[in-house]
Amino acid sequence: MQIRAVVRGVGHYLPERIVENAEFEKILDTSDDWIRSRSGIERRHFAAEGEMTSDLAANAARAALENAGLTPDDVDAIIVATSTADLTFPSAATMVQAKLGMTGGFAFDVQAVCAGFVFALANANALILSGQAQRVLVIGAETFSRILDMEDRGTCVLFGDGAGALLLEAQDGAGTTDDRGILATDLNSDGRHKDILYVDGGVSTGSTGVLKMHGKEVFRHAVEKLADTAHRSLEKVGLTGEDVDWIVPHQANLRIIKGTAHRMKVPMERVILTVQDHGNTSAASIPLALSVGQAEGRLKPGNLVVTEAIGGGLAWGSVVLRW
Known part of the structure; x- marks a missing residue:
């Protein structure tokens, strides 16, 4: 027997305001066609x-708790992944x-x-494998609209706001790749590349700052590093791209997603895409x-899922899990 961190519930939330590409045409030298052709993004929420x-x-x-049929009292821990917490401290998670x-x-x-x-x-x-927690709410949430330079057409059209959550629960598995839950993880970072994607604010400047990005450099690193980390996670449990039912990638740019899927030899029909509707929500x-993906009936129990992402730092990694 082996303890596995199994997805018990999933949910998301998007702000009401939808910002179509056409809105940026009013304030920037850009167009809907230009944004779509370079990113695949059509709209985002602010x-x-x-x-x-x-x-x-x-x-x-x-939403995740409702999906799981559980209450907050059933949860042992909350982890919030964010770069746009309400305050410098305390953590968004405690809020x-x-x-x-x-x-x-x-x-x-x-x-x-x-x-x-x-x-x-x-x-x-x-935390679950060590016995520190039985159920953990894992949340990704961002309000990137608040750290965008609305005069920089190369960045402000790419990002949006939103949140998603998974409730992970300790369950017994057989110790094979047929187990539901997280099967493998792979984490990486390389601080030498700080200057290609960062926010020029913080305690060192006394301001919140705005996002700065060298898009071509980020693209060059992204496709190679994302495919490599996904392969490493799969190799840890003796699996390959052919075993994958769904890639659920970080939704940054359609060209990056297509390039990564190609390197993994996974057809785009097995990639869940939301970048067109949400933009990059970090x-x-x-x-x-x-x-x-679950709400649309595509993600089903037993599906093998690979998630991978890269962000400022640079930091990148992947997770292989069975839904």
Whole structure:
């Protein structure tokens, strides 16, 4: 027997405001065609004034709990992956804990930018395997609209706001790749590449700052590193791309997603795409896509799923799990 961290529930939340590409034509030298051709993005959601990252996260958490048929009192821990927490501290996770009415357990944030949800899943898996927690809410939530330079057409059209959540639960498995739950993880980072994707704010500047990105450099690293980390996770459990039912990638750019799938020899028909409707929601993008995939009836129990993401740091990684 082997303990596995199994997905018990999934849910997501998107702010009401939908921003179509055409809105950017009014303020920038850009067009719907230009944005679609370079990113695959057609629209995204922006949080309302006063709507914070912890609000989005709490709504997604409630949806995941409802999907699981559980209450906040059934949860031992909350991990929120975010780069846009409401405050410098305390963590967004403790704010979610309070908004859910959860007075026990523990909560903390993980900051690995767009790779944050993969890092949070790996940490939740470790907590469950070590016996530290039986049930963990893993949430990716972002309000990236608040750190965008709306005069930079190369970045501001790419990002959106949203939140997704998975409830992981300890269950007994047989120790084979047929087990439901997380089967393998692979995490990586390389701080030498800080300057190709970062926010120029923080305690060193005394300001929140805005996102800065060298798109061509990020693209060059992304396709290679994402395919490599997915292969490594699969190799850890003796599986290959041919065994994969679904790739649920970080939804940053359609060209990156297509390039990664090609390198993994997985057809696009087995890739769940939400980038067209959500844009890049950073740490929220994978759980959002997982929740949409289940809601649409594509993700089914027993499916082998690979998630992979890369973000500022650079930080990147992957998770292999059976739904």
